[in-house]
Amino acid sequence: MRVRNGAAAPPPDRTPRSRRPASPQWAAWAFLTPVTLYLALFYAYPLYRNLDLSLRDYTVRSFVQGDAPFTGLENYRKVFDDPAFAPALFHTVVFTGVCLVFQYALGLALAVFFNQHFRLSATLRALFLVPWLLPLIVSASTWSWMFNSDSGIVNAALHAIGLDAVNWLTSPSWSLTSVIIANIWIGVPFNLVVLYSGLQSIPSGLYEAAALDGAGAWRRFWSITFPLLRPVSAITLLLGLVYTLKVFDIIWIMTKGGPADASTTFATWSYRLGFGNLLPAFGPGAAVGNLLVVAALAFGLVYMRVQRKQAYS
Secondary structure (H helix, E strand, C coil): CCEECCEECCCCCCCCCCCCCCCHHHHHHHHHHHHHHHHHHHHHHHHHHHHHHHCECCCHHHHHHCCCCECCCHHHHHHHHCCCHHHHHHHHHHHHHHHHHHHHHHHHHHHHHHCCCCCCHHHHHHHCCHHHHCCHHHHHHHHHHHCCCCCCHHHHHHHHCCCCCCCCCCCCCCHHHHHHHHHHHHHHHHHHHHHHHHHHCCCHHHHHHHHHCCCCHHHHHHHHHHHHCHHHHHHHHHHHHHHHHCCCHHHHHHCCCCCCCCCCCHHHHHHHHHHCCCCCCHHHHHHHHHHHHHHHHHHHHHHHHHHHHHHHC
16 A cells, blocks of 8 residues: 555555447448348349440450450440340240239139148148249259150140140240240249238238128138238239249240240340350340349339338328
8 A cells, every 4th residue: 555645545446347348330240241242242243244244345255355345335236226126025024924923813822722721731732832842944844845746745635635736845826835834833832932921910800800791702802811912912023023034944945945036035035145156245145134134123123112102101
């Protein structure tokens, strides 16, 4: 103990001081860093490279060496002036629209059906997930065999009921229909799962009250089920739209966009331009791919705007 001016000074405090807790902001950044790196490496950079491809005149040599000249929007002009643009746009719209309508309608009907909770409901619901779980190459190969003109089971069934065989994959009139049917079969389970989950969130008391008021099954569906499923339906249709716009595997394996480009969509056309020729057109192929990105982004923005208006109303 020290003495200062005749008074005893208190002993120095030797107790260890506790460290200040880390700022929550640093913890948040620590969790966000892996996600940010993942998005930058696997989303932002590929999008940037695809945009750069569409704005330059890339050849095989310049693609390797990286000295392609800048051409601006020339590749987009080539795409719009190409005679294949209008048919590919039409096929993309028809393919996407028809698939979305039937996938959603069948998925909703199955979701309502399985919502009755009858015996074997869970087993049958699991079996309906098989098309969604199979690899796309397996599904497309199976449908190619089923639609085969000579040995396919579909034509065999048509012959059994007295109808003529159809050249599903080799006829320009039927090739687009065949890939649409296959893609609908693949997409229905996704709609079933999401819409069935949405049905579980609807209180059963609403149906009981409506039944006491004398509302039938059809009235209960249009007055309760369909309106309350609107948010789930919106996200289901948006995700289905984004997926269907970029469908490539099914079409390429079954028809390769043919015959005579009868089933060519933007996805298959972009691949054919970039990788399907001896002299690849990387720039126009990337431009077609960017058109798909812009279309998906536009519908996403529309969805966000609609959701914001519903939140404020």
